[in-house]
Amino acid sequence: MTFRRADGIRESLEQMIVTGEFADGERLDEVRLAEHFNVSRTPLREALQTLAASGLVTLIPRRGAFVRHPGFVELIEMFEVMAELEAMCGRLAARRLTDKGLEQLEQAAAGCEVAMDTGNTNDYYRANERFHYLIYEASGNSYLTSEAKRLHKRLQPFRRMQLLVRGRMQQSMQEHRDALTALSNGNPDTAAESLRNHVAIQGEKFNDLMASYNSDKKIIK
Amino acid sequence: MTFRRADGIRESLEQMIVTGEFADGERLDEVRLAEHFNVSRTPLREALQTLAASGLVTLIPRRGAFVRHPGFVELIEMFEVMAELEAMCGRLAARRLTDKGLEQLEQAAAGCEVAMDTGNTNDYYRANERFHYLIYEASGNSYLTSEAKRLHKRLQPFRRMQLLVRGRMQQSMQEHRDALTALSNGNPDTAAESLRNHVAIQGEKFNDLMASYNSDKKIIK
DNA sequence: ATCAATTATTTTGTATACAATATTTACAAC
């Protein structure tokens, strides 16, 4: 797999944006960023085009690129859609899950348990991601899988915040067990419902964290 | 609203791709296209970046941009997801529809009826699009609305083909009436179900058209 | 001092130039 510089720039910028390096609405100065990455404006602008397409920045002609952090309402909306996509994946996966797929899911769930026991949020985050991705893939719908992954990634930083809430990791784990049981039993409706709730709860829990989210916005020096 | 040249290029290219101007997998020659649009490669490449993000072309580093027509399986998958998004919009819209929203929907549905009676597929297509967009917007979830519109647009050329099938327009119209009734009665489950079927049927009907779809691929001279 | 108008400075958008990598062609060996 080859890479162009622009790809690395896009990834870096993406990371910088989601980690809150820029304030909402802040303009991304092309020359400054180009210098920062030691490239010319050309590959940088190409990266901005891609970021704009994925909604991380807004491109205003003759004005520039402005970072776009989803507001509270939009985040709730995104979680609402994520819940539905997740439910859909669950419903399909319950019907189509193979023995091997189930085994992988159980392993991923076990990984979550271990991470929870050791209290390692980073490990839990990774195992959790694997668990969900496996369900997406088990849906047998590759377009759905890619869309689910895309939105999952977009919501990543906000979901991550939630693990800091006391007891959330345990609750999340129990929800995983429920989903796994439904999938293992081949029960589409139950699988869909448990996964929908699993994500919907994230949207609700998110409420509690808004204060801290709004207060610490950083600016690139 | 201002435009950059690149935006116009993106739109034109998008149109050219979905209307089948290029074969699947065909490489888009940057210099040739740049000449075609009377621009340099710079804005053209920026347009390609955007197209790649929306999945219309695949960018292979040091190789070029290749148009990506969804295959049969992927199209079915996309219709499956569209059905779910549509159902979700319907469910939410049934709960949140305002008087004014209902009125607009009725007008759009009436527009469909007129177009159907006159047998004008173009008019029907436009009225139909308006009908669906109104439902998306009535969901009250702006993120969902934009995602639904995005996928709707992506499937546009394939849906359009279906209207050519004998009797499809009448059937589609009846499905619209059912959905409208459910929405008007504020019945979320029925609205969701009727819209899900409405789209799912499109996916199924699509089967019949694959032969013709596969046979006429054109190449840009 | 405030505001408007004009000039200077930035900054974006695009063209062009050039370097690095792929692809094609030509040619030789078998």
Add this chain to the structure above:
DNA sequence: GTTGTAAATATTGTATACAAAATAATTGAT
């Protein structure tokens, strides 16, 4: 004729240059 290799050609990726537009600074009038 096929295969392998080397030169030639074409194509992508990036830097630089410049034109057009937007923003900031300056000046002048009230």
